[in-house]
Amino acid sequence: MTALEKINAPPTRLGGTALYDWDHLVQEDRAHRLIYTDPAIFEAEMTNIFGGTWTYLAHESEIPNDNDFITRRLGLRPLIIVRDSNGKIRALYNRCTHRGTTLCRWDKGNTKSFQCPYHGWNFLNTGKLRGVPWPEGYAEDMRDPKYNIAQVPRVESYRGFIFATLNMDALPLTEHLGTIAKIIDEWLDRNPGGTVAVCEANRFRYKGNWKLAYDNSCDGYHVAYSHRSLLETENRFAGENAKGMAYYRNSPDTQPMYMRYTGRGNHFKDKRPNLEKRPGGLWALESAHPGMEHYEAEFIRRYGDRAFALLDLAGSEPVNINVFPNFSLLGNHIQVFEPVGVEETNAIWYGTMIVDDGSVPSDAVTDINALRMRTQEGFPNFGEVDDIANFEQIQRGLMAPEDEWVYMNRGFGIPDRIKTHDDGSITAPATDEAFMREHFKEWKRLMKARPNLAIQREP
Numbered sequence: 322m323t324a325l326e327k328i329n330a331p332p333t334r335l336g337g338t339a340l341y342d343w344d345h346l347v348q349e350d351r352a353h354r355l356i357y358t359d360p361a362i363f364e365a366e367m368t369n370i371f372g373g374t375w376t377y378l379a380h381e382s383e384i385p386n387d388n389d390f391i392t393r394r395l396g397l398r399p400l401i402i403v404r405d406s407n408g409k410i411r412a413l414y415n416r417c418t419h420r421g422t423t424l425c426r427w428d429k430g431n432t433k434s435f436q437c438p439y440h441g442w443n444f445l446n447t448g449k450l451r452g453v454p455w456p457e458g459y460a461e462d463m464r465d466p467k468y469n470i471a472q473v474p475r476v477e478s479y480r481g482f483i484f485a486t487l488n489m490d491a492l493p494l495t496e497h498l499g500t501i502a503k504i505i506d507e508w509l510d511r512n513p514g515g516t517v518a519v520c521e522a523n524r525f526r527y528k529g530n531w532k533l534a535y536d537n538s539c540d541g542y543h544v545a546y547s548h549r550s551l552l553e554t555e556n557r558f559a560g561e562n563a564k565g566m567a568y569y570r571n572s573p574d575t576q577p578m579y580m581r582y583t584g585r586g587n588h589f590k591d592k593r594p595n596l597e598k599r600p601g602g603l604w605a606l607e608s609a610h611p612g613m614e615h616y617e618a619e620f621i622r623r624y625g626d627r628a629f630a631l632l633d634l635a636g637s638e639p640v641n642i643n644v645f646p647n648f649s650l651l652g653n654h655i656q657v658f659e660p661v662g663v664e665e666t667n668a669i670w671y672g673t674m675i676v677d678d679g680s681v682p683s684d685a686v687t688d689i690n691a692l693r694m695r696t697q698e699g700f701p702n703f704g705e706v707d708d709i710a711n712f713e714q715i716q717r718g719l720m721a722p723e724d725e726w727v728y729m730n731r732g733f734g735i736p737d738r739i740k741t742h743d744d745g746s747i748t749a750p751a752t753d754e755a756f757m758r759e760h761f762k763e764w765k766r767l768m769k770a771r772p773n774l775a776i777q778r779e780p
């Protein structure tokens with residue numbers, strides 16, 4: 322590729338007013354409402370966060386073959402994620418170099434080239450301009466690389482998860498992920514072949530800032546209240562054998578679960594200690610849904626002793642893994658937060674399937690994936706709606722200008738409640754807001770930085 326085109330850091334508005342005094346806006350135990358409501362702060366985030374750090378884009382299984390593509394976004398930048406004709410994964414700006422039109426208006430497909438709908442400029446899927454209609458109308462040599470599509474200079478995958486950044490100084494992805502990578506490994510390794518394939522998405526959009534979703538991603542404090550109807554539904558038929566998220570119902574901090582912050586805004590909430598370590602332990606936690614008994618009986622008939630280990634592959638892993646700023650693994654889902662505007666966000670839930678690697682009977686793979694669809698319908702349809710209602714109501718509450726602060730001080734200042742480990746990671750009880758205090762330190766670090774951003778074009 323050609324030399325990088327350096328992007329100047331956004332015009333700094335730091336220092337002049339209290340509005341951009343980040344240490345004032347985000348303090349140890351509270352954050353100012355403006356970070357959720359101010360359009361100028363949102364604009365700076367689109368550069369310093371969604372650009373300045375690694376952002377999740379897509380999963381490799383969504384573009385399995387050469388010339389496959391999907392359209393996504395990096396912050397507000399429209400992108401085409403493509404596996405080009407040589408098999409290389411690229412993140413092309415979905416923007417014609419002529420006059421800026423969205424080049425590809427499809428969500429996904431397979432093509433060797435993209436033709437702009439406006440005046441017909443045609444680009445190879447490497448980003449190179451292939452030709453323009455009636456080139457004799459140009460005095461200039463249209464082979465100048467400046468006409469090739471802009472692309473994100475750094476695109477890296479971690480075990481199938483594709484991340485990207487414009488920041489030339491960002492650490493390599495694996496180093497950036499640090500110890501959260503081990504938890505991602507555990508999430509993957511229980512599946513055949515240590516991988517999953519991504520299915521179609523369950524899409525939500527809410528009228529609220531994107532950070533409200535990330536602030537909630539590790540929040541164990543709200544569950545018993547916000548998701549009360551879901552907990553009651555899950556447990557109506559369960560009697561003593563509490564299902565689903567029932568372990569939140571009494572005193573969550575005394576239950577075998579915890580939250581851990583691993584650095585750079587990443588954290589996870591681990592409810593796996595609630596699991597009985599036996600085949601069927603995970604399946605036993607799964608909340609009731611239509612058809613379960615039929616599948617269970619059929620699996621026992623077909624696979625005998627192996628049935629419950631197979632049914633566990635349909636169960637939802639009780640861990641929430643969050644990679645700042647926009648990626649969560651929860652249950653069997655991948656959730657992605659996509660900013661639309663300062664007060665609007667897409668919250669997209671991608672289901673995942675197991676793949677047939679020969680280690681599981683083929684007919685079981687189909688049935689396990691059918692069951693996974695059911696288990697994956699549960700939370701987004703009956704739980705996410707509670708969370709989204711909260712996000713919209715927070716945004717509404719934050720429109721009151723005089724009442725300035727939101728508090729994230731639960732667990733703060735209580736001796737011995739929070740443990741710092743040798744590797745710098747932090748463990749706290751499930752309802753603590755330590756995760757939020759920590760990811761806001763990363764947010765502030767990125768907002769204060771002058772990131773070394775660049776784009777790239779084919780030569």
Ligand code: FES
Nearest residue numbers: 417419420437440
């Ligand atoms: S804007 Fe794409 S060809 Fe003119």
Ligand SMILES: [Fe+2]
Nearest residue numbers: 544547548708
């Ligand atoms: Fe929730």
